[in-house]
Amino acid sequence: MHMTSQWRWLYHADDEQLLIKLAEGLVHPAPFKASRLVPLKPMDEPFSLEDATNFQTLFDQLEASDLVSPQIAFTAALNHTIYQRFGRPQMPQSWYFQTAEEHYVSDATTLTVGTLVRLNSGLAESVCAVVSSDGEFAECMVLAESFPLSDIKTLPQYDVIKVMFNRIQPLNAQQKPSTSYLRHA
16 A cells, blocks of 8 residues: 555544544554654644655655565554654653664764664664664664563554664674564564
8 A cells, every 4th residue: 555645634632543544444543652742633634745755755765675564664654654743752762772782873874764773672672763863863663563671661563762873783684683573564
């Protein structure tokens, strides 16, 4: 399925659920907690050009990867679009992650939207997609089904976390964690 001009943002205050209305009556609910989104008012409006660009940029990058299934690429791109438009700015939470063994990121130009990287919490590793970066930090979307950060905190699939560059590890053949979950979801 590809984006069409029929896609719309829907928010009904009664059930406090942000949705993307896709073609043929399908809807995609926002997976983010209300506290992670800006305050919303009831709406029913079309995707903007910026929304379409955000969706297509991440989708194209992930779809081109041989590690990510089309379904995960599509869902990640929808959630990226939601997060870019309605996500609240967040503080870095780098303390959850181990420092990278090699200095992978020299500046923000190394990381573009859709770059696949690894994060290591000490409990697990996860493949993540970069969804934004600035001078010191990158926001990374979890592509694994879940990503334990500590004994009491686990990130669900498609959640976004902001980290310092020195926590981001490259995704290469010698160090690649198991990614079979990305192709078969």
